[in-house]
Amino acid sequence: MSIEAITKDYAAHVEGLQRSYEKALAESGFDAVVVHGGAARRRSDFDDQWWPLRATPHFQHWVALREPGAALVVRAGRRPTLLRVTAVDYWEHANAPESEHFVEHFEQVALAAADDAKAHVPGGRVAFVGDEAAIAARWGIEAVNPPGLVAALDALRVYKTAYEQGCLREANRRAAHGHSALRRAFFEGASSELELHLAYLAVTQQDDPETPYKNIVAYDGNAATLHHVAYARRRPGEGGPRTLLLDAGATCLGYCSDITRTWVRDGGDATSAVFRGLVEGVEALQQRLCAAVAVGMPYEALHDRAHDEVGALLSATGVVRCSAEEAVSSGITRAFFPHGLGHSLGLQCHDVGCAVVKPRADNPFLRNTSVIEAAQVFTIEPGLYFIDALLRPLREGGGSGRVDWALVDALAPFGGIRIEDDVVVRGATGGGATEIDNLTRAVLPEGGGAA
Numbered sequence: 001m002s003i004e005a006i007t008k009d010y011a012a013h014v015e016g017l018q019r020s021y022e023k024a025l026a027e028s029g030f031d032a033v034v035v036h037g038g039a040a041r042r043r044s045d046f047d048d049q050w051w052p053l054r055a056t057p058h059f060q061h062w063v064a065l066r067e068p069g070a071a072l073v074v075r076a077g078r079r080p081t082l083l084r085v086t087a088v089d090y091w092e093h094a095n096a097p098e099s100e101h102f103v104e105h106f107e108q109v110a111l112a113a114a115d116d117a118k119a120h121v122p123g124g125r126v127a128f129v130g131d132e133a134a135i136a137a138r139w140g141i142e143a144v145n146p147p148g149l150v151a152a153l154d155a156l157r158v159y160k161t162a163y164e165q166g167c168l169r170e171a172n173r174r175a176a177h178g179h180s181a182l183r184r185a186f187f188e189g190a191s192s193e194l195e196l197h198l199a200y201l202a203v204t205q206q207d208d209p210e211t212p213y214k215n216i217v218a219y220d221g222n223a224a225t226l227h228h229v230a231y232a233r234r235r236p237g238e239g240g241p242r243t244l245l246l247d248a249g250a251t252c253l254g255y256c257s258d259i260t261r262t263w264v265r266d267g268g269d270a271t272s273a274v275f276r277g278l279v280e281g282v283e284a285l286q287q288r289l290c291a292a293v294a295v296g297m298p299y300e301a302l303h304d305r306a307h308d309e310v311g312a313l314l315s316a317t318g319v320v321r322c323s324a325e326e327a328v329s330s331g332i333t334r335a336f337f338p339h340g341l342g343h344s345l346g347l348q349c350h351d352v353g354c355a356v357v358k359p360r361a362d363n364p365f366l367r368n369t370s371v372i373e374a375a376q377v378f379t380i381e382p383g384l385y386f387i388d389a390l391l392r393p394l395r396e397g398g399g400s401g402r403v404d405w406a407l408v409d410a411l412a413p414f415g416g417i418r419i420e421d422d423v424v425v426r427g428a429t430g431g432g433a434t435e436i437d438n439l440t441r442a443v444l445p446e447g448g449g450a451a
């Protein structure tokens with residue numbers, strides 16, 4: 001999708017944001033809000049190196065701009081003022097924005113120095129939303145991230161506008177190139193995890209700090225570490241790696257994709273055939289879960305259904321020696337599938353607004369507890385892993401006989417499986433069914449399996 005096609009919906013996005021901000025300001029008792037984009041941060045107090053800027057999500061909701069010191073002043077009845085620091089810095093300057101489509105929608109003010117913004121803070125009751133409380137203090141603003149206002153602004157991010165959905169679609173397309181390239185490289189079998197990570201950055205044309213989250217590139221047993229980012233430098237030995245779990249995304253105008261694929265090489269032995277069956281089983285159940293998305297359904301019910309599905313797969317493959325129902329009720333599935341089924345996706349990989357309510361105590365890591373509604377965008381990412389730290393209590397506990405430990409031990413070197421798509425809820429059709437738009441499958445049809 002071209003940037004031009006995406007940004008044709010930007011004017012409506014900004015007009016909607018203005019109306020929503022005016023309402024949120026009125027309800028929380030403020031006349032204006034300064035939305036700060038962020039300032040460069042030192043990597044350590046003891047050296048002179050700085051982290052690349054991660055612009056705040058509230059700011060990027062309006063403007064896809066990653067410039068230190070940029071800020072937006074929003075108030076009722078006025079076009080927002082965009083403050084940008086134009087001081088000449090011959091040591092460093094920010095990347096130019098990917099697109100200038102936002103410029104005409106704001107009153108732009110060029111600042112010779114970041115703190116010159118103080119002169120543009122309006123009178124009345126003003127809130128500051130951003131990371132830098134010290135800047136708010138210098139600008140004479142006392143209300144820093146007032147909880148009521150921040151909660152109202154976070155709630156706006158639950159539903160994605162046409163512009164945002166376009167960005168998320170394009171972010172998926174960009175990531176798909178990287179996934180396709182790494183799938184090929186995995187089956188060729190010559191690259192280290194680090195080399196795959198670097199190849200992903202090259203193919204998707206992203207610098208490491210620009211990715212939505214640190215790529216997870218895990219061969220074999222490393223996939224049992226859910227966020228494996230300590231890439232091995234060693235190239236695979238004879239026979240190559242058996243499995244690759246790749247969890248990697250891309251961004252478009254600040255919006256993230258979040259995609260996981262798991263690939264397995266046929267080792268010609270019985271265990272690799274079982275593992276391949278598990279990968280194909282997770283792929284099939286992930287697709288059933290996508291098809292089960294329904295407007296009005298609590299996302300947690302879909303997460304519960306994922307446990308039923310994982311229980312059935314464990315039972316059918318003989319990893320557990322009990323029924324699917326017993327595998328779920330006894331907590332066994334939680335040792336094999338310890339994370340949540342998915343999360344809201346947007347300006348943050350784990351976007352805000354869908355986890356306002358706490359999950360049930362047996363779903364501690366579920367990040368989406370909202371009721372499914374049209375215009376939400378979330379991930380669906382069931383997994384199945386062989387994680388020693390989680391399996392040991394099961395092995396040593398009273399229910400140990402329900403698991404085929406010899407098979408578990410044989411499968412452990414394969415690490416684990418996760419298959420993750422990003423979906424937009426389109427809404428209920430006339431017949432009552434819910435349509436989704438699977439942004440990931442549109443550009444990466446296969447979720448996992450063998451070559």
Ligand SMILES: [Mn+2]
Nearest residue numbers: 258379381420
């Ligand atoms: Mn995810």
